[in-house]
Amino acid sequence: MRRQCRIWWPKQLSLTEPSSCSFLFGWFVSCAPNSFDLVVAFACDEAALCRCQSSLKGILSETNGSMSAYLQDKSMFSLLGQCAAYPSGNDQLLKIKTEDDDQRKSCNHGTACAWNMQDMSRERNEQWSCGCYKVNGSLEKHRRTAAESNHWIQMICDSHRIYGRNINWIPKLHHIHWNGKIVSQCDVHVVIYDAPRYGTHHFSVRSWNSSKQVRPLLKKPKWVTELQQKQPLNDLDAVILATNSATASKIIFERRLDSKRFCSKFSLICMYSSRLWSQSCVEYAEKAALHKHSMWSSLVVDILLGNLIGSTLLVHSESVCLCVMNFANDSTNELRSGCVWLMGVPAGFKLNTELAEVLGMISLNAIQIWSTLWIIVGSLSIYLVKGLAIFGILFGITVPAALVIDMIAIVTLHISTLHWMISLVYSQQIQALAALWRLFRGRKWNPLRQRLDSYDYTVKQHIVGSLVFTPLLLLLPTTSVFYIFFTMNNLSIILICILIEVTISVIHATPYIDILLWLVRRRRFPSGIWFEINSCHSKSIHSPNGVCLEKISSKNSLQEDNPSGRSNVLVSILHSNFLSIGEIVLPHYRKVFSGVSRSFVGRSAYGILTGKRIASTLGTKLPSTMPWMSIPYKDYWCLCWKSILACMPECSCHECEYVIH
Incomplete structure (x- = not known):
């Protein structure tokens, strides 16, 4: 079975000209042994990472700890790979010599690899034979360890443009270090997404107010049981959660980089900024904010x-x-x-x-x-x-x-x-x-x-x-x-x-x-996703007029056989469906009137005919209250204060200790 790779690429990275070499940060999400999703959150140049070579592992760990618990169970925030850009005159890259056993052995034993390009010998950074850049310090050790033990991806900048979208280039997969092996032939689906931001938009697989509890069937058909026993090819919930956490991870990561330099002077700013981004997922933050604002708006x-x-x-x-x-x-x-x-x-x-x-x-x-x-x-x-x-x-x-x-x-x-x-x-x-x-x-x-x-x-x-x-x-x-x-x-x-x-x-x-925000910015109320196919080609051969002529599987992955051995590459743009005004309002009314029994009219009619007492109230419920209405206010503010201290970066300076105490 051919290997399948889905790359979720933020649109912001393709708007400007790429740098010579950028390091990609994000998540690897895998459900099947032959397919995985790579969610790119942001890119960072080598100069910025040189300042934290010794503490990169700790920064990644702290950034991952700031993510939601569900996302941490599915995948760890890590350094994914590299994306290299080359001069326009040297676009023809040499193929990987996968038949050379010596090169495979050197890559598998941790020798970092680079592009074997004779006409780029004047580049400042040294390169290894498989196409990866060689960097200095502990960063190269971290890259080599990731390439050997888990996953490492090497990408290049393709000159392919998406007209009407202001997208100057899209990433092109060169090879993947997959569990210690170099993989260059695989089906690739590049999904370009606009990084969600709080107050702007986010993505959601299911409906905004859909309940997770579904009434089970009395007897499931046989084909449903067989379908549930099959291993899914992707974990779309974890992927969408990762895309919703991309912006927060970038801000948290950058703040961790500069925390030691600015913590002594701006300790209060660090504290409030950590409190501001305590909810890393945009979807969770949006729902919590709308729940709070709905209460105050109804009061007003x-x-x-x-x-x-x-x-x-x-x-x-x-x-x-x-x-x-x-x-x-x-x-x-x-x-x-x-x-x-x-x-x-x-x-x-x-x-x-x-x-x-x-x-x-x-x-x-x-x-x-x-x-x-x-x-x-x-x-x-x-x-x-x-x-x-x-x-x-x-x-x-x-x-x-x-x-x-x-x-x-x-x-x-x-x-x-x-x-x-x-x-x-x-x-x-x-x-x-x-x-x-x-x-x-x-x-x-x-x-x-x-x-x-x-x-x-x-x-x-x-x-x-x-x-x-x-x-x-x-x-x-x-x-x-x-x-x-x-x-x-x-x-x-x-x-x-x-x-x-x-x-x-x-x-x-x-x-x-919700009604006011829906009238102003409908993108804040997503309901499902869909893909706009931009191009579909094999290797680097694009289809005419940028239209995909191949049939796409219903499981959002390329599963067709490729007897020629060439990689299928699909480029699409991620979009969201939006809720209507009725789909926003009706769940709130349904929740309030959930206490009303369906047999209210029947019981009332029976009580009238038999002379029994009938209910004088309908039994509606008020909306759920905020936390400070359910617990004592002192306990609530103590929890808030402890959560602020828990989000602060650890610092040994005396000024931070003074602020905390």
């Missing part, structure tokens, strides 16, 4: 709406109070007239006169008592309206909205009480009729096993059951009419409270800052 909108509506209520408090009083009086009169109507012949139904009078008189007395108390409360209504307006101005619209729900529950206490009383009579009557109906069928309910069992009733039990069943069945229409009337009134009140509850949840759940 809440305050603005509270000031707007509260100021309006405060100015028109008297007219609002008058409207509330008139609505309360009209509702009471309609409720009283409805009870009188039920005591007669409602809609032509002949009811039991005695029972209708008893239920009607109880209802009228309760309404009259509450109307008398409402006169006293009505004199204080102007102060209640002004209090709600002040609460809205000070604390936002959701606080007076929640108070309105409580005030509605108190004001309509007589309706809820009458509904509870009538529903108790109605439910007991329904249960008694159901039990007597089972008696006539010779069945009995078994509460332990939750089922109906056969039972032999006596003659006396049947007689008593018949005597009780008849009046209960004849009185059921009268009870049902009163129950339906008060249920309709109680449901109207519950629906109003649920509407206010939903409004509060929507105000808190709407991601205002």
Whole structure:
């Protein structure tokens, strides 16, 4: 099987003219023995690395420690290889003499290799026979160790241009040191990506708000099991995570290089800069920042709406109070007239006169008592309206909205009480009729096993059951009419409270800052990736018009057989798909309404038919709180301070110790 190499190359390196020799830093990600991904984060010239030859290993270790734990488990941040640029007159490079056993032996035993170019003998740096530059000091030892034990890549600058993209050149693979062997023939896929930056853009394989928990199937097909057992050719999650960490790794690496020189003078700057880049992955930093900003934006909108509506209520408090009083009086009169109507012949139904009078008189007395108390409360209504307006101005619209729900529950206490009383009579009557109906069928309910069992009733039990069943069945229409009337009134009140509850949840759940950022910069909300094919060629022969005519595998890798033995080279540009406004907003609403049971309507309908108690709230959830709302504030700030100290570079100077203590 041919070896396959995918090189993720930052676009910024191809915008300017390349230097004579640059060292590449990034990650090697490999899942299969014959394929790997090479994610280039940045390039550094030899002069910059000469200052830290002795401490390069420690700098790489510290930079790798600043990356996310998942990325550290998949790959280590390291020195990947070299990228060399040559004068335009010496573009024809000699091929590697792989058939020469002496050269293979010298490379495998750690002798650093270089380009065998006779016309470049005047170059300043010495070169080894396989094409790699020879450098001085411990840097050459580090390069030789990497070439022998793991991976080392040698690349050159190709003059291939991508028009319309401001890309002057793209990298071209010369050879790879793969586990101590030199590999020059392999399928190469060069993916040019724009290095993600915080506040600008990043890449994401999955959707922005997609959940990792997927409901498992009851029985997986056989082909799914076989597909899961196969070893994947690439780890795209780790690769995209590495590209999102490229900019942070560059900044951390450069700061480590200059930490010893500037730490004594700018210790505070080092501390705050380390805190600034404590989240190395742009995707993680974006999600954390948007979560925080969503909370503050909802709070700001809440305050603005509270000031707007509260100021309006405060100015028109008297007219609002008058409207509330008139609505309360009209509702009471309609409720009283409805009870009188039920005591007669409602809609032509002949009811039991005695029972209708008893239920009607109880209802009228309760309404009259509450109307008398409402006169006293009505004199204080102007102060209640002004209090709600002040609460809205000070604390936002959701606080007076929640108070309105409580005030509605108190004001309509007589309706809820009458509904509870009538529903108790109605439910007991329904249960008694159901039990007597089972008696006539010779069945009995078994509460332990939750089922109906056969039972032999006596003659006396049947007689008593018949005597009780008849009046209960004849009185059921009268009870049902009163129950339906008060249920309709109680449901109207519950629906109003649920509407206010939903409004509060929507105000808190709407991601205002996400919507604003989506309108300004849509690239901050990626949803999947795609590749724009620029060219596809074998060796250095480009296809006409820069269009790839070969078929690309669905696994994003070149797997076609190449009988000629020449390497397939594919050049593409990495792009992102973006979320729509609905895909941004709906997950927030779905999370808030996740507490609402799907059987809410069914259970409510069953409760209404059987006379049982129904829920008066929908059960929505508020958005998740920030950490300082879940733990004591002292513990939170102690954790913040310790994380700042943990990110600071180790320094033995007295000034840094003074700042820390």
